[in-house]
Amino acid sequence: MPRSVSFVSVCLQIFFFLLLSLAPPTSSILRCGFSSSDSLWLVTQHIRSYLKSFFNLTKEHERSFGRRGVNPMVEKLRDMQRFFGLSITGTVDADTMQMMKKARCGVPDTQVSRFSTFEGDLKWQTTALTYRILNYTPDMSRAEVDDSVEKALNVWARVTPLTFRRMERGTADIMISFVRRSHGDFNPFDGPQGTLAHAYAPSTGIGGDAHFDEDEDFTYRSTRAHINIAGLSCYVLFLVAAHEFGHSLGLGHSRDPGALMYPNYIYKNPDTFQLPRDDVNGIQSLYGPNGNVNPNEPTPPTTPNSCDATMVLDAVSTLRGEMLFFKGRAQQSLISSFWPNAPEKVDAAFESRQTDRVYLFQGRQVWAFSGYDLASGFPRNIDYFGLPRNVNKINAALYDTHTRRTLFFVGDQYYSYDEARRTMDAGFPKSIETLLPGHTSKVTAGFQYRGYTYIYSGSNMFEYSLRTGRLFRALKNDYFLPCAN
Known part of the structure; x- marks a missing residue:
């Protein structure tokens, strides 16, 4: 079977995809984990081996390169990217290489949307x-x-x-x-x-x-x-x-x-x-179904549709180099599998670079997890971060790597927290517009990726530079989500 994230549950339940690495690409053929003069050869062998094992790249495909004029590795890379919901480029970018490095099952993949059966619907003739x-x-x-x-x-x-x-x-x-x-x-x-x-x-x-x-x-x-x-x-x-x-x-x-x-x-x-x-x-x-189903059996969790560009995410964070996307309630879902002591629904989340913890917020409480374990003393009140008593809910939170501050978004204002000193910065809250010029809507989630800050507001996402306050792009909030359609 496979190894590593990402995330699932019934309608109104949480999901997150542990998918994207924060490591910047070095070239169109990424040398992930390789260095030295022969690194390109090594990574090419790794890619070829992966595509042969799981996406049916054969010697016949490779022999046909000259006759057909189409590189079979590019074709199979596109198949692989399509399967995992990555950008279909036919080149080995950082996300593609990161996916190839994940531990997994040895059975090849098929080009399907959801579940698949073996050709001919192979099954046992007895129960x-x-x-x-x-x-x-x-x-x-x-x-x-x-x-x-x-x-x-x-x-x-x-x-x-x-x-x-x-x-x-x-x-x-x-x-x-x-x-x-x-x-x-x-x-x-x-x-x-x-x-x-x-x-x-x-x-x-x-x-x-x-x-x-x-x-x-x-x-x-x-x-x-x-x-x-x-x-x-x-x-x-x-x-x-x-x-x-x-x-x-x-x-x-x-x-x-x-x-x-x-x-x-x-x-x-x-x-x-x-x-x-x-x-x-x-x-x-x-x-067929089990005819003796327990009526009290919980409903099987369903993965939210990551292809829905109108979906409003509850929170976005990172976890040691992986992205976490939260949506809906936590019961009977992957968040309860990762963190059984997590809140029922997540209002905001962020990863602390100081404590190596992920913090999840619900109402006036905060949960801190080190890896999969609930940190001692949590959950506790959000005044742990020096937030005032009149703050009843955090709408979004993110850690700014440039200033080394954690930003808490509340309504149309934000707070700046110095984690190294464990104090709230003086002069806050401030208007969100002082941080994000022209941004007048509520911030619902946020995180940083490869030097950019991504701010979610409803079903939209905005790509900013917090250093300059410049807005680069307006995107839909499914931009980073692996779409399985």
Whole structure:
């Protein structure tokens, strides 16, 4: 399965996409992570390998370059960018390279909008399936592996007529193993920091089997997985297995970034995990619904339509180089999976460069998260930042890297907070127009990206330089969102 963000829930629920890197591009062929004279060759090999593995770039395509006059890598890059909702340029910009570097499932991607099934709608002809765990990873106890696998299968059993029985010996429908590199299926793993796992569609022989890359570090609970946000490779086996078992049952990948079957790994709290609507629709298209549904079962979360240019976002922030977009309520959504103690609805959010925390605001309260963990002493009153008692709600917040100040927007005014000194700057609040000349509407969200400041107001977004107050462009607020249409 995949690795890394982004974000999902029912109508009026929060979502965010962990997608875009803040690292500036160095050229049209980005050398992300590479240097030295042969860096261009290395990154080209990485791109070619990625496109061969996941977007069917073949030797025949490459041999056809001279005859057809179209570079097949450019064509496949466009396919990849289209799948992930990136700008379709056919060149390797920063966002494309960042997406290629994310940990993910080893199953190729298909050009679909939402859920997909394998060609011919491959599925099991029985609803009573068996599984067998052939060996165990040393990363976890046997009991933890057993429980992770059982819970991952139950994710699909809860919404279909499917049942799963474990076998201790013999050949089961779904054979589960932990293996390294070449392991007998002509689909070798690539070592640490690459593909996490792969699985095969329902059929005889290897069909349905799921293989997990032993070179990766798997974990049982979310505690150890928190280090993944700092760039270390530790992944919750339950999440990886649930994704792979989707393939074992007949599902391909989805372009819905909130779906379990999205190719890239997205951390969700195993204790609060709920199968998103897109995945429910996909698996039920093959097997139908579960006839014994609990009437108290919560509604599957639905990803808001990121292609809706009129959508008004609640907040935008960054998290250690990734963008977070918030919309609607937090219950039964990805924000509750990332941060179970988060507020029900987010009014504003910002990332502090001083404390390495993300702050979420609702009403007169603020929550502080270090990685996935709620900081000690939070939530607390917003007077923590020196805001006056008559401020009942923060409309937006952003950290200005130039002045090293956090700006809080309240109505038609804003406050400036010095985090290094932990004091509110004197002379505030001031009119927003003194900061953003000509801007007279309420600020609903804001963040900085590659030296520019992006101010959201309703369904519009404005690109500014805070140093000069100059307005460069007026955009729709879906400009940074990955559109899956």
